[in-house]
Amino acid sequence: MPQPLRAALVSCGNRARMFAGFCRDYPEMIKIVSVSDPRQEWREAEARANGLPDSAVFESFTGQFANGAPQADVAIIATNDRTHYEATLLAMRAGCHVLLEKPVAHDPVLTVHLALVARQLGRKIAVQHELRYTPFFQAIRKVVTEGRLGQVYSYTHTEHVEFWHMTHSFVRGNWNNSDQENPMILAKCCHDLDLMPWVLGDRVTHVSSFGRLDHFTRANKPAGSPERCT
Helix, strand or coil: CCCCEEEEEECCCHHHHHHHHHHHHCCCCEEEEEEECCCHHHHHHHHHHCCCCHHHEECCHHHHCCCCCCCCCEEEECCCHHHHHHHHHHHHHCCCEEEEECCCCCCHHHHHHHHHHHHHHCCCEEEECHHHHCHHHHHHHHHHHCCCCCCCCCCCCCCCCCHHHHHHHHHCCCCCCCCCCCCHHHHCCHHHHHHHHHHHCCCCCCCCCCCCCCCCCHHHCCCCCCCCCC
16 A cells, blocks of 8 residues: 655645645545744644654744755645745755645746756646636636637636735735735736636737725725724
8 A cells, every 4th residue: 555645834824724634634645744834833733733743843944854854755835925936946855746835936037947946856846726626617617628618719807805805915914015925916816817728728818907906095094093903
């Protein structure tokens, strides 16, 4: 019987915990052998959930992929967007294939470099575009690929962002400043950029995107509210 894959969990945030839960549900397929996260409480909680010794728990992914750390077959990388490139590079050089949260990187040059390194080292990078695997988009693609719509010349894709996602991610949250984190078109809408050519089964030659900020402006600031919402 084949041994389960050994996985290094990079980050212990919400998305990483989802992946870890999957691993625990299918121990015959994959097993977490190390975790890393700068937040002590989070990494210790995930270590307990996976029954890991202290030697397999790290504050940073640099230690997790250093010599002497538990060896892994695959790295599950769900860190902040701007650390994806460095974490993926270290993981591949440590011998891991990579399941990488989207987006791959914040700069197209870095994305291309990761692809080149993966090819040189014989590693695979799977990007977490999970919407491809939902029944809804599977059904849409089936209709298109079976030719039921004929030749498709244009595709309109509207991204509705929930109010709580807008406020707690793009106003107050990690992505509130595109100089420090990725802008919405990359952090959120990379799903759309992935889905369009996949659904159409064709090369997309032109994409346009538009949006504007109407509600979260100083003009709509409630009376008596502080300068910055806490």
